[in-house]
Amino acid sequence: MVKVRALGILAMAAALVCSGVSNPVQAAAVEQMQDRIHFLVPGGAGGGWDGGARGVGEALVKSGLLGNASFENMSGGGGGKAMVYMIDNARSNHGTLMINSTPMIIRGLTGEVKQTFRDMTPVASMLGDYAALVVHKTSPMNTFQDFLAAYKANPTKVAVGGGSVPGGMDHLVASLVLEAAGLDPLSVKYIPYDAGGTAMAALLSGEIQALSTGFSEAIEMAKAEEVKILGVTAKNRLSEYPGQPTFAEQGADMEFVNWRGFFAVPGLPEAELAEYEKILTAVLETPAWEEVRARNGWTTIHHTGADFVQFLEAQENELRELMTELGFL
Amino acid sequence: MLEGILIGLSTAFSGFNLALVAAGCLIGTLIGMLPGLGPMSIIAIMIPIAITIGDPASALILLAGVYYGAIFGGSTSSILINAPGVASTVATSFDGYPLARSGHAGKALTVAAIASFAGGTIGAILLMIFAPMLSTVALLFHSAEYFALMVLGLSAVAAFGGKGNVAKALLMTLLGLIMATVGEAALFNAARFTGGLMDLQSGFGFITLAMAMFALPEALFLVLDPGRSSRSDTGGSKIGKLRISAAEGREIAPVIGRQSLQGFLIGVLPGAGATIASFLGYAVERNLATKEEQEMFGKGSLKGLAAPEAANNAACSGSFVPLLTLGIPGSGTTAILLGALLSLNVSPGPRLMIDEPDIFWSVIISMYLGNLILLLLNLPLIPYIAKLLAIPRNYLIPFILFFTLMGSYIGQNNPTELLILVGLGIAATAFRLADYPLAPLLIGFILGRMLEDNFARAMQIYDGPSFLWERPMTIGLLVLAVLLIFLPSYRQWRAQVKIKKAQERYDR
Numbered sequence: 001m002v003k004v005r006a007l008g009i010l011a012m013a014a015a016l017v018c019s020g021v022s023n024p025v026q027a028a029a030v031e032q033m034q035d036r037i038h039f040l041v042p043g044g045a046g047g048g049w050d051g052g053a054r055g056v057g058e059a060l061v062k063s064g065l066l067g068n069a070s071f072e073n074m075s076g077g078g079g080g081k082a083m084v085y086m087i088d089n090a091r092s093n094h095g096t097l098m099i100n101s102t103p104m105i106i107r108g109l110t111g112e113v114k115q116t117f118r119d120m121t122p123v124a125s126m127l128g129d130y131a132a133l134v135v136h137k138t139s140p141m142n143t144f145q146d147f148l149a150a151y152k153a154n155p156t157k158v159a160v161g162g163g164s165v166p167g168g169m170d171h172l173v174a175s176l177v178l179e180a181a182g183l184d185p186l187s188v189k190y191i192p193y194d195a196g197g198t199a200m201a202a203l204l205s206g207e208i209q210a211l212s213t214g215f216s217e218a219i220e221m222a223k224a225e226e227v228k229i230l231g232v233t234a235k236n237r238l239s240e241y242p243g244q245p246t247f248a249e250q251g252a253d254m255e256f257v258n259w260r261g262f263f264a265v266p267g268l269p270e271a272e273l274a275e276y277e278k279i280l281t282a283v284l285e286t287p288a289w290e291e292v293r294a295r296n297g298w299t300t301i302h303h304t305g306a307d308f309v310q311f312l313e314a315q316e317n318e319l320r321e322l323m324t325e326l327g328f329l
Numbered sequence: 330m331l332e333g334i335l336i337g338l339s340t341a342f343s344g345f346n347l348a349l350v351a352a353g354c355l356i357g358t359l360i361g362m363l364p365g366l367g368p369m370s371i372i373a374i375m376i377p378i379a380i381t382i383g384d385p386a387s388a389l390i391l392l393a394g395v396y397y398g399a400i401f402g403g404s405t406s407s408i409l410i411n412a413p414g415v416a417s418t419v420a421t422s423f424d425g426y427p428l429a430r431s432g433h434a435g436k437a438l439t440v441a442a443i444a445s446f447a448g449g450t451i452g453a454i455l456l457m458i459f460a461p462m463l464s465t466v467a468l469l470f471h472s473a474e475y476f477a478l479m480v481l482g483l484s485a486v487a488a489f490g491g492k493g494n495v496a497k498a499l500l501m502t503l504l505g506l507i508m509a510t511v512g513e514a515a516l517f518n519a520a521r522f523t524g525g526l527m528d529l530q531s532g533f534g535f536i537t538l539a540m541a542m543f544a545l546p547e548a549l550f551l552v553l554d555p556g557r558s559s560r561s562d563t564g565g566s567k568i569g570k571l572r573i574s575a576a577e578g579r580e581i582a583p584v585i586g587r588q589s590l591q592g593f594l595i596g597v598l599p600g601a602g603a604t605i606a607s608f609l610g611y612a613v614e615r616n617l618a619t620k621e622e623q624e625m626f627g628k629g630s631l632k633g634l635a636a637p638e639a640a641n642n643a644a645c646s647g648s649f650v651p652l653l654t655l656g657i658p659g660s661g662t663t664a665i666l667l668g669a670l671l672s673l674n675v676s677p678g679p680r681l682m683i684d685e686p687d688i689f690w691s692v693i694i695s696m697y698l699g700n701l702i703l704l705l706l707n708l709p710l711i712p713y714i715a716k717l718l719a720i721p722r723n724y725l726i727p728f729i730l731f732f733t734l735m736g737s738y739i740g741q742n743n744p745t746e747l748l749i750l751v752g753l754g755i756a757a758t759a760f761r762l763a764d765y766p767l768a769p770l771l772i773g774f775i776l777g778r779m780l781e782d783n784f785a786r787a788m789q790i791y792d793g794p795s796f797l798w799e800r801p802m803t804i805g806l807l808v809l810a811v812l813l814i815f816l817p818s819y820r821q822w823r824a825q826v827k828i829k830k831a832q833e834r835y836d837r
Contacts, residue, residue: 045373051668054377074742077527078513081743084527112513112520112530159790165517191786192516197658197667201599204655205468207790220671224656224678295672 030064030286033279037066040098041073042082049079052260053099055292056126056283063286065279079104080113087119090265094272097123097262102169105316109323110167121268122308124280125261127293128301130234131173132218132244133160134211134227136203144230144250147210148181155187161208163196167328170199172319173233173256174212175326177247180254186326203227214258216297219244233257238299259301259315261308277304333682334457337690340386341698349387350394350695354703357398362406364414364544365536365736368399369662376669385673386688390695392666397449397699400603400645401707404441404638409434409717410729412544414736416535416775417603417644420485420611420637422543423768427629434715435571440631441638442707443573444585448639449700451589452596452646457693461682464654467597472786473796475600477806479780482605484813485612486769489627498769501760505773506780508533514778516785528745537737537750538774542767544733545754551726553758571711573631581635584614592640596647599659600783603644604775610640616813620821627768646696653677653689 037060039053050073057069074082079100086098098120108116135141141150151158162170171192175185191208193199196217203211204226211227215234219241221227231247233256238244247254264276283289284302293300303311323329340346353375360371375395379388403415408425421441428437456463470478489498511522512532523529573581588610595606614636615626626633651657656678658664670677675688682689707714717725737750757767787796796803 045370050373058377072742075531076743076745077530080527080530110519156792165513189789191789193786194782195658195661195664197664198600201468201651201655201657201659202472204657205471207471220676221656221678223676224680226655226678295674297671 032067033065033282034067034275036068036070036095038093038096039069039071040082040086040096041071042079042098042100043073043075045073049099049101049260051296052101052127055296055298056099056262056280059286059289059292060279060283062288062291063283065283065286078107078113080107080115083113083115083120086263086265087115090267093265094268097264097276099260099262101260102258102315105312105319106167106169106172106323109316109320109329117263117309117312120263120266121273122305122312123262123264123273123276124304125259125301125308125311126280127298128257128259129299130215130232130238131170131256131258132213132215132232133174133177133230133247134203134213134218134221135209135230136206137226137228139209139228141210141230142228144181144245144247144252147230148183150209151178151183151188156189158210159189159191159208160210160212161191161193161199161202162212163193163199165192166190167323167326168192169258170212172322172326175322176254176256176318177231177233177252179322179325180247180252185322219297257299257301259303259311261303273305280304333686333690334694336687337692337694340687340691341390341694346387346390346691346695347698349382349391350698351702351706353391353394354398354401354699354706357395357400358402358405358703358707359398361399361402361414363402363736364406364410364412364540364732365739366399367403367415367536367662368396369665371395371399372662372665372669376665376672379669380672385670385675385685386691388669388673389666389675389688389692390698392669393692393695394699394702396645396662396666397642397696397703400642401442401445401703404445405438405714406732408437408441408634409715410544410725410732411547412729412733412736413539414536416539417607417641418637419539419604419768419771419775420607421634421641423611423627423637424630424633426543427627428631428634429715429718431629433569433629434718435569435711436573436631437634438711438715439571439573439708440581440634442704442711444581444588444635444638445642446700446704447585448589448592448642449646449703450697451586452593452643453693453696453700455590455593455643456646456649456696457690460650460654460693463597463650464679466594467599467651467655467657467659469802470598470600471800472600472783472790473800473803474806475598476780476783476787477803477810478595478598478601478605478609479776479783481806481810481813482608482612482776483772483780484810485608485615486772489766489769494764494766497765501765501767501769502773505770505775506777508538508770509774509777510781514781516782526745528743528749532778533749533753533774534737534746535775537746538753539771540733540737541750541753542757542771544729545750546758546761546767548726548730548733549754549758550761551722553762577631581631584632584635585639588614588636588639589643592643593647595640596644596659597650599651599657600779601644602648602660603641605779606644606647607637607641608772608776610636612813616816620824627766642700649692649696653681653692654679656681 039057041050041053043049060066061069107113141147160174164170171190178185196213202208215232218229222229229244232244234246235255360366372392379391382388403418404421407413407418407422408429411422411426413419413422425437486498486502511529513520520530592606592610595601614632648659648663651659652663658667737746
């Protein structure tokens with residue numbers, strides 16, 4: 001009796017964990033392009049990678065372009081475990097897409113993860129988030145120029161926090177901005193926190209003077225009038241938030257985007273790669289994508305094939321230069 | 330405010346929402362009982378379902394039910410099979426499992442259910458009355474204070490230092506602290522002490538370590554000492570009475586009251602959370618107890634079980650303060666909830682209570698409801714759940730083994746994790762054979778990372794250790810930690826002196 005119940009619970013849990021999305025309801029007008037795609041998430045449930053893969057999968061299925069999407073979480077080694085799995089089992093995993101993002105480039109550069117995007121088949125970037133520099137609502141700083149003035153006066157008095165390790169994304173973004181403004185990024189007093197949430201709490205409590213964080217997090221706090229955004233790392237003002245100034249227009253000519261994109265196994269045949277590129281491009285035109293994108297506050301950052309590889313190489317070069325200068329490489 | 334509460338009441342008490350909170354509690358409890366699946370993964374799994382509901386208030390009510398259910402379910406596996414699936418229920422197993430082993434499983438589960446209910450309810454009441462004011466409390470602590478708080482938390486290991494085991498307990502704490510340094514720290518961009526193993530890059534997994542320390546040795550002991558199961562050490566298969574006596578009620582009531590308040594306040598701090606609250610609750614209650622009661626801690630004390638259970642549930646309510654009033658997630662679980670809220674077009678923050686009072690208040694009121702339904706659901710179920718122990722141990726242990734292995738594999742899908750689990754499990758068994766307590770290791774491990782991070786952060790911000798004497802609250806907490814550690818030995822010393830004097834008088 002107890003055994004049966006235990007097995008029942010187990011089956012239920014298993015069903016929930018492995019549940020895919022399959023929803024034929026909206027499949028009226030659009031023609032199905034692929035039967036199924038298996039999404040491999042290199043991190044745990046509930047993280048950024050997980051949300052990205054599940055969101056894209058949902059949009060694909062709801063739009064009717066894809067019959068069935070399944071998801072698998074495989075964490076370990078900062079995403080390295082999943083990459084090794086894809087490489088080792090390349091022949092049996094043509095139907096698998098792995099999600100990854102900017103930290104893939106950073107960890108590849110530091111050697112933390114031995115594999116880089118060159119060991120995989122880059123398919124497409126789908127979405128992204130710009131970064132932002134924010135201060136507390138009561139801060140005397142109102143613009144990026146105020147921040148620069150304070151920093152020039154005494155950089156140790158302007159502690160900048162972030163939700164990543166020194167040399168991680170939030171630190172690199174702050175350094176990129178300062179460098180673009182013509183200042184020495186080496187003297188930035190960067191205080192690392194273990195997550196974006198605790199870093200935001202530190203900003204509100206007055207422990208740090210500024211915070212380097214993702215724009216989607218920053219804008220939520222700005223809407224609640226708890227923080228002021230000094231600048232966004234987009235080239236031009238975002239059409240949804242025309243009130244938020246960019247760094248580029250404030251004298252720091254720079255751009256940074258934390259992309260999220262998909263990778264297939266190495267040695268994927270050209271024809272199959274083309275199929276993936278086609279379906280991941282077609283989905284952008286559907287209302288299902290728009291719904292998922294808006295709900296999650298994502299920006300569409302779309303690159304496919306050779307264009308995606310070029311984009312990755314450009315970001316890698318820029319980050320390598322900066323990380324060498326900062327002494328992380 | 331009153332109007333908001335009324336709107337919240339009418340929202341939460343609609344038939345549909347009542348059904349949702351009940352369903353959430355049930356699902357949460359059932360899945361939470363599986364070691365390895367904590368509230369974070371269960372909520373992540375439930376989010377797509379919650380979003381399909383569409384109405385933000387209903388979705389949150391469902392998720393809040395799942396959250397409480399999962400934590401309660403975690404306590405059940407801590408008590409019955411010594412396999413805490415969630416960090417915040419590790420302290421529950423310290424006394425809960427010995428109680429179950431000595432034939433009081435039913436009573437242990439009842440105490441856990443009542444303490445959880447009280448903690449959660451008192452937490453929800455405090456949240457309702459003080460939420461707007463508490464946002465300032467949430468921002469009171471800087472890294473310096475968090476460091477001092479972790480030191481205070483470490484004083485919990487004193488509970489395992491009784492009877493000449495002080496050196497052993499300290500040694501195991503140190504080992505835990507050392508193990509916490511493996512992997513990437515927040516302060517360096519390189520992984521430490523991984524031995525080149527990619528699987529250790531993010532450090533030892535908490536679930537893996539907890540399973541290896543507690544559940545796996547149970548199984549190995551059965552193999553090493555097969556006679557133990559038939560000898561049935563003081564009736565491990567008995568469920569015992571469910572009812573707690575009036576005297577026992579009087580014993581645990583003040584503990585539950587104190588720990589509900591303390592747990593709630595610690596939960597409000599974004600950098601602390603339910604795990605710290607449960608350890609601190611355990612430590613404080615042990616040090617406040619009389620000498621005879623202290624002897625019982627770690628061996629099946631009702632106080633030692635009620636304290637962490639009240640504290641962790643109250644802390645869960647508390648963790649909603651920074652989430653709802655500031656929009657800041659203080660823990661992994663609230664971070665996922667924040668994601669769900671944003672997906673439902675609700676932006677938590679200071680304006681939520683003003684702009685969308687129905688959501689704000691119905692969530693808080695659904696917390697009461699969740700706790701109440703959890704109690705009503707679980708009290709009648711306890712005899713059936715506890716029957717698990719009626720299975721002969723040589724059948725039960727393979728089950729524990731199976732769930733333990735599955736718990737550390739699920740959600741990671743990393744086979745190397747299993748090898749690490751077995752390796753650590755063998756080491757833990759060796760430690761137990763040599764009579765080394767394993768709980769201090771786990772406490773050191775859980776607190777170690779935060780201890781180091783906050784210390785190094787404070788050092789960086791203050792350009793040196795000056796925060797140790799410049800910040801009054803830091804000093805206060807550190808002094809409190811010292812007092813908590815030495816108070817029991819001082820009392821013991823005083824008592825011995827008295828006895829000696831009395832004897833001398835008698836001898837004369």
